[in-house]
Amino acid sequence: MKIRFSELPSKQLCLFLLASSPELRSTYHTGLDVASNKFNNRGYFNVNNYIAIDIEDPESEIPTGPKPSVDKFIHADLLEAALPSADLVMCVETVGITALFSHSETLRALESLINTTNTGGTLVVNVGPLASVEDRRIFATSINSNFTHVRHIRYGRWSKSIHPLLSLILGTALLLFPSLRVPNKDQEVWHLFFAKGKLAKPQESLNLLGRSSNPGSQLRKN
Numbered sequence: 693m694k695i696r697f698s699e700l701p702s703k704q705l706c707l708f709l710l711a712s713s714p715e716l717r718s719t720y721h722t723g724l725d726v727a728s729n730k731f732n733n734r735g736y737f738n739v740n741n742y743i744a745i746d747i748e749d750p751e752s753e754i755p756t757g758p759k760p761s762v763d764k765f766i767h768a769d770l771l772e773a774a775l776p777s778a779d780l781v782m783c784v785e786t787v788g789i790t791a792l793f794s795h796s797e798t799l800r801a802l803e804s805l806i807n808t809t810n811t812g813g814t815l816v817v818n819v820g821p822l823a824s825v826e827d828r829r830i831f832a833t834s835i836n837s838n839f840t841h842v843r844h845i846r847y848g849r850w851s852k853s854i855h856p857l858l859s860l861i862l863g864t865a866l867l868l869f870p871s872l873r874v875p876n877k878d879q880e881v882w883h884l885f886f887a888k889g890k891l892a893k894p895q896e897s898l899n900l901l902g903r904s905s906n907p908g909s910q911l912r913k914n
């Protein structure tokens with residue numbers, strides 16, 4: 693699996709965690725890379741069918757190799773399009789993170805990502821500090837209520853751009869010493885989820901408790 697590098701130590705940690713994830717070592721039939729950008733996460737997909745979606749057209753030609761090649765690219769907004777269902781769905785460095793995304797729609801995006809994951813399938817997603825603390829809390833609750841096995845990693849310390857070599861060193865320190873990962877303020881905490889075993893229906897007792905900042909979302913208390 694290809695390791696990606698970042699000038700942000702916290703993102704470097706996330707990239708190390710993706711590269712070493714046991715959930716991504718399994719082979720899946722269909723993989724959906726949501727907010728695929730330059731297809732940099734393609735190497736994490738061990739799939740027969742790789743589908744990518746982004747609100748922007750790719751900046752360069754759609755790559756054909758190395759594997760997996762891009763079987764289909766969909767130019768669409770993840771909040772508006774009917775996403776194709778997949779056994780592995782990944783959406784990283786986007787929700788609560790990228791300036792292009794509308795962060796008040798955080799829970800609607802999550803709803804769409806969960807719905808598009810096949811029963812029994814895996815969702816890999818992170819959410820950053822541009823989403824409200826409350827939405828990040830509901831995000832975690834919702835993932836836990838929709839999947840049988842969830843690895844939830846909190847992080848976010850050292851999320852400013854620095855020299856690539858120093859970033860690699862600090863990213864490695866974050867990987868080796870989990871106690872360093874979480875920043876002091878709640879507002880600055882990032883969350884990465886490896887969620888396996890999507891349930892056909894969430895268990896009633898685990899249904900969502902919180903209230904969304906987006907009145908259109910169903911991920912809220914009734």
Ligand SMILES: C[S@@+](CC[C@H](N)C(=O)[O-])C[C@H]1O[C@@H](n2cnc3c(N)ncnc32)[C@H](O)[C@@H]1O
Nearest residue numbers: 727729746747748769770784785786790792793
């Ligand atoms: C920072 S890039 C992350 C790309 C890639 N996932 C990665 O990990 O490198 C964020 C991407 O999200 C896309 N994006 C933002 N809002 C989106 C939306 N509503 N629907 C689909 N893609 C979106 C942007 O076009 C951009 O390509």
